[in-house]
Amino acid sequence: MLVTWIETIGNAVITRLRSATALANFGWRLLVVVLNPRTYDSATRWIITKQIYFTAVQALPIFIAYSLVISAVIIRIMVTVARNFGLSEYVPGLIVGFLVMELLPFLSVLFVALRSGAAINTEIALMHVNNELAAFEHARIDPIRYEFMPRVVGGVLSVLALTGLSGLTALGVAFFVIYGLHPVNFPAYARAIGQLLAFPLMFWLVLKTTLFGLCVTLIPLKTGLEIPRRLFLVPVAVLKGMMRVFFAIVLIEVASLAFKYI
Numbered sequence: 001m002l003v004t005w006i007e008t009i010g011n012a013v014i015t016r017l018r019s020a021t022a023l024a025n026f027g028w029r030l031l032v033v034v035l036n037p038r039t040y041d042s043a044t045r046w047i048i049t050k051q052i053y054f055t056a057v058q059a060l061p062i063f064i065a066y067s068l069v070i071s072a073v074i075i076r077i078m079v080t081v082a083r084n085f086g087l088s089e090y091v092p093g094l095i096v097g098f099l100v101m102e103l104l105p106f107l108s109v110l111f112v113a114l115r116s117g118a119a120i121n122t123e124i125a126l127m128h129v130n131n132e133l134a135a136f137e138h139a140r141i142d143p144i145r146y147e148f149m150p151r152v153v154g155g156v157l158s159v160l161a162l163t164g165l166s167g168l169t170a171l172g173v174a175f176f177v178i179y180g181l182h183p184v185n186f187p188a189y190a191r192a193i194g195q196l197l198a199f200p201l202m203f204w205l206v207l208k209t210t211l212f213g214l215c216v217t218l219i220p221l222k223t224g225l226e227i228p229r230r231l232f233l234v235p236v237a238v239l240k241g242m243m244r245v246f247f248a249i250v251l252i253e254v255a256s257l258a259f260k261y262i
Contacts, residue, residue, distance in 0.1 A: 022222065023219065027218050039145055039149065044146060044149065049154075051151055052161075056161050063111060063166070064165065070104075071099065071169060074103070075177045076177055078091055091178060092196060096197060097196075099170050100205075102257070105163045106249070109215070109249055112155065116158070116217075120217060121238045124148075124224030127224075131229070133147070155213050156214060163209045163212075208256050215245055219241055220238075223240055223244060
C-alpha cells in the first residue's frame with residue numbers, strides 16, 4: 001500500500017516536471033523569435049495589433065467600469081475603517097500596497113484569461129486538430145512566428161496595459177474619495193503617491209504582470225498543441241488549459257506575497 005502510494009506521487013511529480021520542462025522549452029523558442037528584430041514584419045505587426053485590439057481595446061469600456069466599481073467600494077471601506085481607528089495617514093499606503101500592487105493586477109489577469117486565454121486555447125487546439133499548423137509548416141510558414149508569438153506578445157502587452165489603466169483609475173478614485181472635489185490637495189496627494197511608487201516597486205509590478213501575461217498566453221498555446229487530433233477532445237483541452245492558467249496565476253501571486261512579506 002505504501003509503495004503504491006509513493007509510486008503514484010512519484011509518477012505525478014515526474015509528469016508535472018516533464019510538463020513544466022516542455023513549457024519552458026516552448027517559451028524559450030518563442031523568446032528567441034520575440035528577440036529577433038527580423039520577426040516584426042508587416043504581417044506580424046498587424047497580427048499583434050489585432051490581438052491587442054480584441055484582448056484589451058475592445059473590452060476597455062466594460063473593464064474600466066469594472067475597475068471603477070471595485071476600486072470605489074474597496075477604497076471607501078479602507079477610508080472609513082482608517083478614519084474610525086484614527087489611521088487616515090496610512091490610507092495611501094494601503095491603496096498602493098494592496099489595491100494597486102496586488103488586487104488589481106490579479107483581477108486584470110483573470111479578466112484577460114477569461115476573455116482571451118480560453119479563446120487562444122480553443123483556436124490553437126482546433127488548428128492542431130484540423131492540421132492547419134501542419135499545413136503552415138508544409139508551406140514553409142513558421143507557425144511560431146505568425147501564430148504563436150503575436151498572441152503571446154499581444155497578450156502580455158494587453159495585461160500590462162489593463163493593469164496600468166486599472167491602477168491609474170484606482171488612484172484617481174482614491175483622490176476623490178479622500179479629498180472630494182478639492183483640486184488644491186492634488187499636488188500633495190501626487191507627491192505622496194510618487195514616493196510610495198518607487199522604482200523597485202514599479203519594477204516588481206511590471207515583472208509580476210509580465211509573468212501573468214505569459215501565463216495566460218503560453219499555457220493555453222501549449223495545452224492546445226498537446227491534445228490528440230480528435231475534435232471531441234478540444235473542450236477537454238480548453239478546460240485543462242484554463243485550470244493550469246488559474247493555478248499558475250495563483251502560484252505567482254502567492255510567491256509574490258511570500259517574497260515581499262515573509
